[in-house]
Amino acid sequence: MVAEEKVKLYGMWASPAVRRVEWALKMKGIEYEYIEEDLSNKSPSLLKYNPINKQVPVLVHGEFKPVVESLVIIEYIDEIWKHKPLLPTDPYERARARFWAIFAEDKCRDASRKAFFSEGEERKKGIENLEVTLRALDQELEGKRFFGGDEIGFTDLALGWMAFWLGIAEEIGGFKVVNAKKFTWFSSWIDNFLKDPVIKDNLPPLDKTLEFFRNYRKIQLAATNK
Known part of the structure; x- marks a missing residue:
């Protein structure tokens, strides 16, 4: 099932945008691997998964399903893992x-x-x-x-x-x-x-x-x- 595929989050510890994604993942109890990025020396993985703006956060779901922009990521999380919904149903x-x-x-x-x-x-x-x-x-x-x-x-x-x-x-x-x-x-x-x-x-x-x-x-x- 899609929801059971591995989740990785590329982030930077001081970033509010990264933290909001982590909050969403933790509120839903989703297991994920966190990868800390040095934004002055960005990793090849970050550049591969987010070649457009080369920024964090980047959520990678499965083998190659990168999702970028924190609010977009939170909506994606809410759509894939439907328990404890974050967005209203109305x-x-x-x-x-x-x-x-x-x-x-x-x-x-x-x-x-x-x-x-x-x-x-x-x-x-x-x-x-x-x-x-x-x-x-x-x-x-x-x-x-x-x-x-x-x-x-x-x-x-x-x-x-x-x-x-x-x-x-x-x-x-x-x-x-x-x-x-x-x-x-x-x-x-x-x-x-x-x-x-x-x-x-x-x-x-x-x-x-x-x-x-x-x-x-x-x-x-x-x-x-x-």
């Missing part, structure tokens, strides 16, 4: 889940990157845009533990990077947007998400992550200011 609710995932990938990530990697007026604008996106997410979460209700689903995994990595960006970047008084429901969602055993047990070490992104930010700012 077509309208499924469409809404995909909308918020796209919203996070587009608006939230762009604003976060500008707040973290920019300086001056562009940084200020990024922080303002990030607050706008958080307000929209806060309104969507009103009255709910998670985006889909009482359990973690597709949208939560898609936005899961904000629960952990946004705090990393705030600490290193010296700004603060996640405010429990201003964004009550979003702040509550962060707490609920990070307390889930699957999520909590599969986060990168905090100190190591802070060091990695502190150095990465310095490199990016130096390249920008050349």
Whole structure:
């Protein structure tokens, strides 16, 4: 059977996109082999399985079935292993889940990157845009533990990077947007998400992550200011 074929995941420990795929696999109890990639010296296997953008994550299912892009991978996982569904069964609710995932990938990530990697007026604008996106997410979460209700689903995994990595960006970047008084429901969602055993047990070490992104930010700012 297709679902019983071996699964490999090519990733990089600090990548939020890789972690969200791991969360999906672990929530469904799927056994997989994890292969850590050095993105400064990419392996022949990674280049073979993802020759288009040469990035992680890459899920390889069976002998040669590579799937790329984290949200696409999570949908693939949900379609192959149908137990504990991550996407809603109702077509309208499924469409809404995909909308918020796209919203996070587009608006939230762009604003976060500008707040973290920019300086001056562009940084200020990024922080303002990030607050706008958080307000929209806060309104969507009103009255709910998670985006889909009482359990973690597709949208939560898609936005899961904000629960952990946004705090990393705030600490290193010296700004603060996640405010429990201003964004009550979003702040509550962060707490609920990070307390889930699957999520909590599969986060990168905090100190190591802070060091990695502190150095990465310095490199990016130096390249920008050349």
